[in-house]
Amino acid sequence: MKNKAKNGKRCWTISYVDRHNFHVDILSAIPNNLTEEIAITDKNNNEYYDITSNWEISNPKEYYNWFQEISKYEKHKRALMESRAIAAENVPYYKVKTPLQRIVQVFKRHAEVMFEQKMEYKPSSIIITTLSTKAYRDINEIDDFWELLKEMISLLENKLDFEDGQPCVLNPVDKRENLSIKWKEEALQG
Known part of the structure; x- marks a missing residue:
């Protein structure tokens, strides 16, 4: 890795040492009930530290x-x-x-x-x-x-x-x- 993983607003970014500036973003999320959806963590959400139904969702x-x-x-x-x-x-x-x-x-x-x-x-x-x-x-x-x-x-x-x-x-x-x-x-x- 080029640097330590960066803990961003929504995801962690891991940058690799290479000439192409390759990186991977890893989105922290939890399953959203029994659906295929996930609930997305977002540090700007006032309820970031509480698991609630007010998190953004994605599929x-x-x-x-x-x-x-x-x-x-x-x-x-x-x-x-x-x-x-x-x-x-x-x-x-x-x-x-x-x-x-x-x-x-x-x-x-x-x-x-x-x-x-x-x-x-x-x-x-x-x-x-x-x-x-x-x-x-x-x-x-x-x-x-x-x-x-x-x-x-x-x-x-x-x-x-x-x-x-x-x-x-x-x-x-x-x-x-x-x-x-x-x-x-x-x-x-x-």
Whole structure:
């Protein structure tokens, strides 16, 4: 690790020693009753030290399923299996890279470079992934990667949601969760 784990407002960040500035965010959460949802810890919540029904909720499993469906993961996995004549159980998850996954990687890298000097303004991975996936959903298949990238860029701004007249990014599988809450908090501080 580059430094000790950073205990943030919602998650712990572990930065690794590498030339790519690789890090992983670990969100502390607890199960939310008998559903697939989780209750998210947030140090800004007045009830942070008490387990109550007033914690923010999320559903990462449903979000994952939404992403997989739109990225057409199973279709790309089948194509990989056929091209290499291998059985499904012999295709590790990480070996399948859909066009959407590659686009998200490009956008995340772009954000790293673009905001290198002001990382506090860099959009979070979940925002990049959500907007990209919403744009990708509206595109007919384009085989040329650069054409796909250009089309995605042209659609991104129109994928923002609005709450109280302000732009935001809501969780597409649960509109109660505002993924861009950081924007609102920064606006209140600024």
